[in-house]
Amino acid sequence: MEKGGKDGLVLIRIQKSQKEHWKKICLEKQISLTNLIIDSVENRIMDNERKKVMAFIEKQDNIFVKIETNINQIAKIVNGQKFISENDLQKFSHQLTEILKLKSRQNEVFINICSMLGK
Template identity: 60%
Template sequence: MEKEDYIKFRISKTKKQDWKKICKDRDLTLTDLLTASVENRILDNERRQILAFIEKQDNVFIKIETNINQVAKIANGQKFISESELKNFTAKLSEIAKLKKQQNQIFEKIYEMLAK
């Protein structure tokens, strides 16, 4: 899409600086912030956060699946799981719960934005 038109409006210098700070904090351009706000769509930085979260979640789940398989092998072979292995396993399960909570919060935000 070719950008060929401009919209000019006046705001105070302090308000512009506030908006620029928001953009800097969110790694956005002022144009992206205003356009996304007017068009009521997901901001680029939020989209990046979602993709980064999904990638991180994917990597963690691969590690957890490997860990679960290792615990299962040990339990089946030895009929015993050491306390340290059980603590490690419990920590991984806690990490899954934390990621699921984050995932649900992100999905709720997406659903809210889509509902508008």
């Protein structure tokens, strides 16, 4: 695709009902008819879907920031007391293991998302 202006024009003939259906889709997705057609033909992720994905990534990042803050608070308490019970240590270790699994899965999802966004 060329950078700069859009000087190409494609005319297609479709039934009026089909055009209205497409316009309804565009209205729901808050995208232009041009973007709907181009993204569909080129098998790219739609702009509205891209925005949803970016919002999801931000939300996930915020969740893990909160978890990391909680881990730091627990470490500070343990360092101050110089003690943690065996039961609390096992619970904490289990939670850290779960977080590692979730983070690993999240990274796999992000890799897939990034490859979709690159299209």
